[in-house]
Amino acid sequence: MPYHSLKKSLLLLLTLTGFSVFAQQDLKLQYKQPAVEWTEALPVGNGTLGAMVFGRVDSELIQLNEATLWSGGPVQKNVNPDAFQNLTLIREALKNEDFEKAYNLTKNMQGPYSESFMPLGDLILKQDFNGQKIESYNRSLDIETGLAITNFSVNGVNYKREIFASAPAQCIVIKLSADQLKKLSFTIDASSLLKNQKSIKDKSLVLKGKAPSHSDPNYIDYNKEPVVYEDASGCRGMRFELIIKPIVKDGEISVEGNNLVIKNASEILLFVSAATSFNGFDKCPDSQGKDEHKFAEAPIKKAIAKKYDSLLKEHITDFQKFFNRVSLKLNEKETNKSNLPTDIRLEQYAKGEKDAGLEALFFQFGRYLLISSSRTHNAPANLQGIWNNKLRAPWSSNYTTNINLQMNYWSVESASLSELFFPLDEYIKNASITGTETAKSYYHANGWVLHHNSDIWAMTNPVGDFGKGDPMWANWYMGANWLSRHLWEHYQYTGDKAYLKKVYPIIKGAAEFSLDWLQKDQNGHLVTMPSTSPENMFYYDGKKKGTVTTASTMDIGIIKDLFENTVEASKVLNIDSEFRQKVDKVANELLPFQIGKKGQLLEWYKDFEEEDPHHRHTSHLYALHPANLISPLKTPELANAAKKTLELRGDDGTGWSLAWKVNMWARLLDGNHAYQLFKNQLRLTKDNDPNYSRHGGCYPNLFDAHPPFQIDGNFAGTAGVIEMLMQSQNKEIHLLPALPDAWKDGEIKGITAKGNFTVDINWEDGKMSQSKIVSNVGGTCQIRSAKPFRIQKLNIQSKKSSIGYTAVFETKKGTSYTIEAYNE
Helix, strand or coil, X not given: CCHHHHHHHHHHHHHHHCCCHHHHCCCEEEECCCCCCHHHCEEEECCCEEEEECCXXXXXXXXXXXXXXXXXXXXXXXXXXXXXXHHHHXXXXXXXXXXXXXXXXXXXXXXXXXXXXXXXXXXXXXXXXXXXXXXXXXXXXXXXXXXXXXXXXXXXXXXXXXXXXXXXXXXXXXXXXXXXXXXXXXXXXXXXXXXXXXXXECCEEEEEEECCCCCCCCCCXXXXXXXXXXXXXXXXXXXXXXXXXXXXXXXXXXEECCEEEEEEEXXXXXXXXXXXXXXXXXXCCCCCCCCHHHHHHHHHHHHCXXXXXXXXXXXXXXXXXXXXXXXXXXXXCCCCCCCCCHHHHHHXXXXXXXXXXXXXXXXXXXXXXXXXXCCCCCCCXXXXXXXXCCCCCHHHHCEECCCHHHHHCCCCCCCCCHHHHHHHHHHHHHHHHHHHHHHHHHHCCCCCCCXXXXXXXXXXXXXXXXXXXXXXXXXXXXXXXXXXXXXXXXXXXXCCHHHHHHHHHHHHHHHHHHHHHCEECCCCXXXXXXXXXXXXXXXXXXXXXXXXXXXXXXXHHHHHHHHHHHHHHXXXXXXXXXXXXXXXXXXXXXXXXXXXXXXXXXXXXXCCEECCCCCCCCHHHCCCCCCCCCCCCCCHHHHHHHHHHHHHHCCCCCHHHHHHHHHHHHHCCCHHHHHHHHHHHCCECCCCCCXXXXXXXXXXXXXXXXXXXXXXXXXXXXXXXXXXXXXXXXXXXXXXXXXXXXXXXXXXXXXXXXXXXXXXEEEECCEEEEEEEEECCCEEEXXXXXXXXXXXXXXXXXXXXXXXXXXXXXXXXXEEEEEEXXXX
16 A cells, blocks of 8 residues: 555544554554455454454455344244153152163253354455466455455555444445545345345445244254244244345446446445344234335435545444443563464464463453454344354354353453443343243242243243253253343343343242242251253263252252342342342351362262363352352352352353353452463364364354354453452452463453442552543442552542451542552
């Protein structure tokens, strides 16, 4: 690119962002070659529309998704009327420790499989260079602006392709340009793996199609389309429409077949919009669906009336109101590698080279992905956010509620993205409705229940196609309880009592189900029966393997946590005292946490040997994280047992499992161990490259590798960094609770603590130097730090505690407080 063009683009970007070049230097993914694999492409998204940009030269591929494009339709009521008759038999078998019988009977309590997130289509841009040599190639994604750029030169002409997904414009905008006039000639094509019809209307490429009415994960060939058929309710699959509208400067547009051909243009703007007939979790997307054409066409009509610079400015302003709230700097005296390609940095990192800038980039990338994938009503970020190129995505790319959906939102509050919680909030409300029916029909119980797998239709029954699913994952009953924690946490972080009052009936409903679900064991303790510990197995009677049992520690931890939160919520609202007392009484009768012969926290009600001692799930440590029933401060003996459990599990695992362990080690205040797991998250994994084994880590585009790709590891990794630098359980703000030795110097700004406090922390030589707390709603603030500190202007000094130093003070809404460390 000529100097004057580069300077003009740079000045525009600086004007739009308001940041210096140096502030942006390590917030970019960049590469010297096009993507070959999908896990090398670069993601952009506006929360509803997602695109994976490959950066190819002759035939650019931009793979597209729309957040509400799913198979299926509203869930049917009472899908397994014979389920309940098995429950008494299962409990009788478990009392006799006939685990095999209980396992087989539990299969009879399953329903249909949940539905799948579907790919929208591919946009293909063909530009014929007649085999001429490509030079000066570079592609990048600036996660501070959400702008993906591909640059290259051919025969002395510098080409540039820019793409961003705009939330204000509700469409994807692509700018194709060159530094010489009339050098742009393209063929524009689109395709979809779903049944579709393609046409040209008003010089726009239009692709209309339909998703299947059911997508069965057990019977679909990965390379073939699912069968589309009418389901029992007469509801057919969801409709969708994709529109690609070019606006051309100079040049000509013509039609060849169902493709658009542009010749000799000086600049091309492409506007990409899409919509589906999804009209809510309880409406048939066929007969009761919304008009997808209307919703796809409207954004383009508005966008084409604006200039590109205005669209870009609106997009960046909107994006940065979220992104720029938080900044992280680590070891800035270290050699800066921000000019290196990201894949090269990952390769060097895998060889042991230090790169704190890469670690900070990975942290911010998680925030980038959440901003880009969690802005659509009733459709929270799924297993792959909003990015999926497969007809049969891994695990249907749906909502797995025994850990993964929750992980997606661990950082939404602490990383100062609270407004982006609303899609999960709406989904939980929807699931509480379908879950009430499931609780009633399956278990004759009050309240609501959610099992391990769900979808945009808020399916809540145990999946498995009526007996084909393995109960070790299918028949898990704690999803409603766990998701209720997110409702409670949203209140804890915001202090919004009006919100808490609105969601309290949902939290209470989960508690009501648990009250009905609990059973007395032979020792008089209340336990769950049946129960599993996802997704592990145990040995009994020698070498027999079991999965369905009594009172997994995960169950007990989740119910204890739910009951505690329910009681606290009722106290805050000053309502429901009779129910509160009932819950309190039952909570005291729950089976206590137990420590095994190896010093570990037991996973089941007995000290069974695990079938897989290094299993990826650490479900029995739920009480340590995300709950805080176990902590070094409150329960040191149980905290030591949790530590022993993690040591026995080991430091390997899938990408999301590594991320969970980061958070758990941080809760144990062991920053160096948390950091080791965090480093493992950044182990480079490549598809189809034998030099990089398919272990848990991340792909060249920083997507989390299970493998395959699961986005929850990205989100939970971001949350884990915050847990290392700031924790806010136990009604206090713990500054640098698990700072690793590797992060000697640093600064984090703009993160959020419970009580609605905004927190900035600076540290030098491994010690906190100064912090700032902004009280957004007022209230009491308690600070904990490893070293003594004083609160400026309040004449308050910290006092020695069992762990570090603490101070308590009252705050005023909107007031900033400086915390300064000092030497005794």
